[in-house]
Amino acid sequence: MAEPPIVIWEREVTQLLCPADLIPRLEDALGKFSRRDETEVLQPLRTALPLQKHGGFMGLMPTYMEKDGVLSTKFVCFYKREEGSTLPAVQATVVLLDPEFGNVKAVMDGEVITAMRTAAVSAISAKLLMPPQAEVLAILGTGKQAISHYRVFTETFSFKEVRVWSRSKQGVARFISSVGGPVQGCSSAEEAVRGADVILTVTGSTEPVLLGQWVKAGAHVAAVGACRPDWRELDDVLMKEAVVYADSREGATLESGDVILSGAEVFAELGEVINGTKAAHREKTTVFKSLGMGVEDAVSAQLVFDRWKAKAGKV
Ligand SMILES: NC(=O)c1ccc[n+]([C@@H]2O[C@H](COP(=O)([O-])OP(=O)(O)OC[C@H]3O[C@@H](n4cnc5c(N)ncnc54)[C@H](O)[C@@H]3O)[C@@H](O)[C@H]2O)c1
Numbered sequence: 001m002a003e004p005p006i007v008i009w010e011r012e013v014t015q016l017l018c019p020a021d022l023i024p025r026l027e028d029a030l031g032k033f034s035r036r037d038e039t040e041v042l043q044p045l046r047t048a049l050p051l052q053k054h055g056g057f058m059g060l061m062p063t064y065m066e067k068d069g070v071l072s073t074k075f076v077c078f079y080k081r082e083e084g085s086t087l088p089a090v091q092a093t094v095v096l097l098d099p100e101f102g103n104v105k106a107v108m109d110g111e112v113i114t115a116m117r118t119a120a121v122s123a124i125s126a127k128l129l130m131p132p133q134a135e136v137l138a139i140l141g142t143g144k145q146a147i148s149h150y151r152v153f154t155e156t157f158s159f160k161e162v163r164v165w166s167r168s169k170q171g172v173a174r175f176i177s178s179v180g181g182p183v184q185g186c187s188s189a190e191e192a193v194r195g196a197d198v199i200l201t202v203t204g205s206t207e208p209v210l211l212g213q214w215v216k217a218g219a220h221v222a223a224v225g226a227c228r229p230d231w232r233e234l235d236d237v238l239m240k241e242a243v244v245y246a247d248s249r250e251g252a253t254l255e256s257g258d259v260i261l262s263g264a265e266v267f268a269e270l271g272e273v274i275n276g277t278k279a280a281h282r283e284k285t286t287v288f289k290s291l292g293m294g295v296e297d298a299v300s301a302q303l304v305f306d307r308w309k310a311k312a313g314k315v
């Protein structure tokens, strides 16, 4: 009889995950994914079940890493929320299974995993693609992803200036008090991004919030929101001018409104740059379109599980 699954929830996941540990594991996972070796990473395109009545979707994100012995699925519900809504935009749970016996080993909070791994992958895109001596970071959006991105980026890089914009002044004020570090609130997205070397779009917007005419030549944009074919964060000018990278070429061409509706070509996956099979055009304006992948959740959940067992003396 298999042991009942352990439950590892938000506080413990937060204590067990840190960017310094996550980033190398995610770089390894992105490279394995882009090699398309099914014994390394088996990750079908996620299922997105429409929750019509509530303006959302339930995503099912299975991943199997045969060589590493990792089997997981993330269940994630994500919604387009109206301004002033107090409902969460994203709710997630990650299940880690034993691939040989099929039993569930652990059930974990997916909020912290999603927030941390998404920010860590954006940081990997910046490591590879931002201009040398990048000094100014601009963040558009002030929610969960904005906070995790602020924390990972300020731990990983040393920017001289960090700016933030939100569609509400209250959002900016809440963000500044949440992060507890140096950041300048801006009254418009244009004010935040003009002259910035790295721009993070982490909004729930379905229309462009970042216009190409505001973006400095050679800047790097990590676009995290707008993960549906008819949702946008970036305008056509930026998508046409930039060299576009993605976590998954298939994900971007089937799920990203910024790619689909602009007709932009995906030049490379981050994993291809990590594997050395595609160039990092740091000298050009670059966009990393992040959709999110199950393999990122799988390696994050395995790290949490390993750390939990070590802490409980169960290695
Ligand atoms: N790429 C990935 O792997 C990944 C992972 C998780 C979430 N996401 C996406 O990232 C986005 C942010 O997620 P979150 O968890 O931070 O959500 P959140 O609700 O915590 O924050 C959303 C932020 O966007 C702002 N916003 C919402 N609608 C807007 C609009 N129309 N114009 C301008 N700003 C607007 C909100 O004010 C808030 O500051 C969502 O679109 C979510 O689906 C992507």
Ligand SMILES: O=C(O)[C@@H]1CCCCN1
Pocket: 059, 076, 078, 090, 114, 227, 291, 292, 293
């Ligand atoms: O990969 C993820 O976790 C996110 C969930 C929200 C929609 C975009 N993808």
